[in-house]
Amino acid sequence: MRRPKSREFRKQERVSEEEEISLLNSWILFQPPDSGSNPMSLPPLPKNAPVGPLHDNTYSRYAGASRFAHFPLSKKTKDALREAKFVAMTDIQRASLPHALYGRDVLGAAKTGSGKTLAFIIPVLEKLYRERWGPEDGVGSIIISPTRELAGQLFDVLKVVGKHHNFSAGLLIGGRKDVDMEKERVNELNILICTPGRLLQHMDETPNFDCSQMQVLVLDEADRILDSGFKKELNAIISQLPKRRQTLLFSATQTKSIQDLARLSLKDPEYLSVHEESVTATPTLLKQIVMVVPLDEKLDMLWSFIKTHLQSKTLVFLSTCKQVKFVFEAFKKLHPGIPLKCLHGRMKQERRMAIYSEFCEKRSVLFSTDVAARGLDFNKAVDWVVQVDCPENVASYIHRVGRTARYKSGGKSVLFLLPSEIQMLEKLKAAKVPVHFNKPRQELLQPVSSLLASLLVKYPDMQHRAQRAFITYLRSIHIQKNKDIFDVMKLPIDKYSASLGLPMTPKIRFLNQKIKSKVVSTKSILVEPEDSNKEDFLEVSRKKLDTVAFNDEETKNDLLQVADTANEGEVKSSENDLLQLVDTANEGKAKSAELGEIVPATRVLKKKKLKINVHRPLGTRVVFDEEGNTLPPLARIADTQSGKEAMLLDPEQKAEYYRRMRDDLKKADKEDKLIERQRRREKRIKQKMKLKAGNTEEEDDQDDISGSEGDETVNRRHKKSKLYFDSDSDEGERNEATTGTVTLEEQEALALKLLNSMHS
Numbered sequence: 001m002r003r004p005k006s007r008e009f010r011k012q013e014r015v016s017e018e019e020e021i022s023l024l025n026s027w028i029l030f031q032p033p034d035s036g037s038n039p040m041s042l043p044p045l046p047k048n049a050p051v052g053p054l055h056d057n058t059y060s061r062y063a064g065a066s067r068f069a070h071f072p073l074s075k076k077t078k079d080a081l082r083e084a085k086f087v088a089m090t091d092i093q094r095a096s097l098p099h100a101l102y103g104r105d106v107l108g109a110a111k112t113g114s115g116k117t118l119a120f121i122i123p124v125l126e127k128l129y130r131e132r133w134g135p136e137d138g139v140g141s142i143i144i145s146p147t148r149e150l151a152g153q154l155f156d157v158l159k160v161v162g163k164h165h166n167f168s169a170g171l172l173i174g175g176r177k178d179v180d181m182e183k184e185r186v187n188e189l190n191i192l193i194c195t196p197g198r199l200l201q202h203m204d205e206t207p208n209f210d211c212s213q214m215q216v217l218v219l220d221e222a223d224r225i226l227d228s229g230f231k232k233e234l235n236a237i238i239s240q241l242p243k244r245r246q247t248l249l250f251s252a253t254q255t256k257s258i259q260d261l262a263r264l265s266l267k268d269p270e271y272l273s274v275h276e277e278s279v280t281a282t283p284t285l286l287k288q289i290v291m292v293v294p295l296d297e298k299l300d301m302l303w304s305f306i307k308t309h310l311q312s313k314t315l316v317f318l319s320t321c322k323q324v325k326f327v328f329e330a331f332k333k334l335h336p337g338i339p340l341k342c343l344h345g346r347m348k349q350e351r352r353m354a355i356y357s358e359f360c361e362k363r364s365v366l367f368s369t370d371v372a373a374r375g376l377d378f379n380k381a382v383d384w385v386v387q388v389d390c391p392e393n394v395a396s397y398i399h400r401v402g403r404t405a406r407y408k409s410g411g412k413s414v415l416f417l418l419p420s421e422i423q424m425l426e427k428l429k430a431a432k433v434p435v436h437f438n439k440p441r442q443e444l445l446q447p448v449s450s451l452l453a454s455l456l457v458k459y460p461d462m463q464h465r466a467q468r469a470f471i472t473y474l475r476s477i478h479i480q481k482n483k484d485i486f487d488v489m490k491l492p493i494d495k496y497s498a499s500l501g502l503p504m505t506p507k508i509r510f511l512n513q514k515i516k517s518k519v520v521s522t523k524s525i526l527v528e529p530e531d532s533n534k535e536d537f538l539e540v541s542r543k544k545l546d547t548v549a550f551n552d553e554e555t556k557n558d559l560l561q562v563a564d565t566a567n568e569g570e571v572k573s574s575e576n577d578l579l580q581l582v583d584t585a586n587e588g589k590a591k592s593a594e595l596g597e598i599v600p601a602t603r604v605l606k607k608k609k610l611k612i613n614v615h616r617p618l619g620t621r622v623v624f625d626e627e628g629n630t631l632p633p634l635a636r637i638a639d640t641q642s643g644k645e646a647m648l649l650d651p652e653q654k655a656e657y658y659r660r661m662r663d664d665l666k667k668a669d670k671e672d673k674l675i676e677r678q679r680r681r682e683k684r685i686k687q688k689m690k691l692k693a694g695n696t697e698e699e700d701d702q703d704d705i706s707g708s709e710g711d712e713t714v715n716r717r718h719k720k721s722k723l724y725f726d727s728d729s730d731e732g733e734r735n736e737a738t739t740g741t742v743t744l745e746e747q748e749a750l751a752l753k754l755l756n757s758m759h760s
């Protein structure tokens with residue numbers, strides 16, 4: 001047990017702290033970095049150079065120093081840094097700390113995993129220390145993170161570096177039940193680490209919540225917090241903060257938008273982009289691979305990848321929560337031989353945190369939405385980042401792959417691109433992201449679709465999950481802004497549905513409308529060579545690039561590597577192939593004929609052909625009339641049962657036959673309705689019970705396309721919609737909601753009738 005410090009000791013401590021603060025202030029003011037300069041351009045202090053106050057009343061130069069020990073930092077901070085083995089500074093720390101310590105606003109940009117967290121945690125601690133901030137002063141600094149997991153991680157770093165300081169700090173994130181306790185204590189906290197939604201909730205609901213004296217505002221992943229997803233929240237937050245404050249913004253993909261920065265009222269900010277001159281925008285030790293994978297082969301490819309990388313820690317990104325849930329559940333049932341986990345914004349907070357910690361500790365495969373794309377520093381290095389679905393933009397790509405190859409460790413990533421998404425490559429190259437093409441070995445591909453189909457039969461709930469995954473993925477593509485890359489009409493929808501194990505392609509209203517309009521325009525497409533060429537290109541490139549699969553064993557370590565390093569030339573040539581294909585496509589259909597491909601003119605035609613094949617009864621002779629129509633059922637029966645022909649064609653008998661059929665149909669219809677009513681009723685009861693139990697995790701039907709945050713406000717919005725929308729098709733959702741109400745009324749009426757009849 002710690003003995004309470006004596007009064008005398010406390011007094012002495014105070015005096016020495018005051019002396020230290022005075023020294024630090026003089027040191028910082030003595031030789032600050034020039035405004036607009038990057039301290040990285042200054043030579044570091046020689047190893048044995050004296051540090052701090054010098055004998056002639058001067059101080060050593062700290063701008064440009066490369067070790068924490070050479071900086072005007074408090075002993076408490078220096079001790080903690082040393083204990084955590086932080087000795088030499090990273091580039092972004094060298095560049096931004098001198099400006100931040102001097103009190104300037106900073107916009108810091110540096111590659112993922114390059115140590116930006118310390119670049120803002122240290123100035124926050126030092127500022128409050130030098131201001132002698134205490135419990136009675138309330139909120140002194142607010143650090144905002146876009147996701148809960150990242151906020152939790154920042155809190156952990158703060159606990160490490162600030163462990164000798166006496167500040168109180170709080171983690172305010174959505175999904176935690178102890179909001180009332182937070183409200184009671186939030187005004188006593190000195191440092192708040194929060195997500196925008198929860199902070200705003202306190203600003204709105206906590207009596208006397210006061211941050212009018214706060215000194216430092218930090219936005220980690222600043223570009224994300226400043227983008228439209230958080231616009232309203234951030235504007236409301238900023239409006240309640242004092243104008244006189246220091247603001248620090250950090251991200252691997254920094255915003256330079258004047259409008260964004262104007263919202264924050266920055267004062268002559270220092271823009272420090274330490275890797276701007278670098279040849280690549282991603283970590284140098286990161287090996288990045290791109291493979292072209294048709295949509296209907298993505299799961300085969302992913303499954304094969306997992307099976308051939310059982311010793312790796314792998315992070316898999318998918319576009320939507322429903323995809324994550326489906327792939328996780330399905331693959332889990334197929335027992336790949338490595339633990340699987342999933343993380344998405346619709347999970348309960350405790351579960352999210354638990355999964356995050358488990359993945360930090362253990363070798364496993366984590367399926368995730370973009371909720372894990374930014375900032376997270378998984379303790380034991382992630383070996384592979386697999387992007388099954390194309391990220392919405394380059395920034396998103398950079399953050400996702402940045403979960404591996406952090407600080408000084410290496411890592412690998414692979415991106416599956418659809419043939420229609422090839423333009424993404426140009427964007428990556430333009431942003432200095434060095435990617436290599438790879439053609440893993442076809443023979444090692446382990447198809448999983450048939451296994452999924454059997455799973456869906458065995459577990460009926462999996463069918464529902466597969467449908468949701470299917471629909472939400474298409475919707476995620478549909479709502480993307482960049483239509484040059486993301487075009488839902490270019491997707492092989494039926495094949496994709498089959499690849500998930502679905503027996504039939506689910507109906508999607510928004511897509512049906514699109515297809516209809518495409519059918520109308522098909523006529524003109526057929527006479528417009530340019531557009532039809534596009535289709536040709538799609539088919540040709542698919543055929544040519546389809547030949548991908550994974551190598552076996554870890555030793556030949558990932559098929560990817562073998563093909564890549566063993567034959568750099570081959571990679572190059574495949575890349576060239578790809579580029580050539582674009583040209584080839586522009587040369588029109590003639591070229592594809594040369595290639596020996598039978599290329600359908602449009603997808604619509606292909607689909608029609610498929611339909612006929614699917615619905616035609618196998619092994620039965622189909623009789624067509626002269627116009628090519630099949631004969632009506634009765635005529636067919638008459639044809640096959642020649643003995644009864646006369647009877648069935650007799651008008652009275654025919655009428656009788658039709659009457660019986662009608663009755664049978666009515667009966668079947670009635671039964672179906674009853675079953676359906678019962679199903680809906682059970683579903684409603686289930687939902688009510690879930691609501692009562694406060695279970696927010698499952699079946700939130702507005703899918704989280706961005707896969708982000710799961711912040712409190714966002715969740716509240718979703719919860720609301722949950723009451724009304726309960727199906728994937730927009731139309732279906734509304735229908736079901738309305739039918740649900742009518743059924744309830746009907747049931748009440750029925751109950752009343754029953755009661756009356758009992759009393760009478």
Ligand SMILES: Nc1ncnc2c1ncn2[C@@H]1O[C@H](COP(=O)(O)OP(=O)(O)OP(=O)(O)O)[C@@H](O)[C@H]1O
Nearest residue numbers: 086088089090112113114115116117252375377407
């Ligand atoms: N000076 C340092 N010395 C040693 N390790 C460091 C130093 N600074 C940071 N690190 C380590 O580097 C890793 C990455 O740091 P951090 O999470 O701050 O990166 P980041 O730049 O914020 O990445 P992201 O852009 O993905 O958010 C962490 O494990 C951290 O402990």
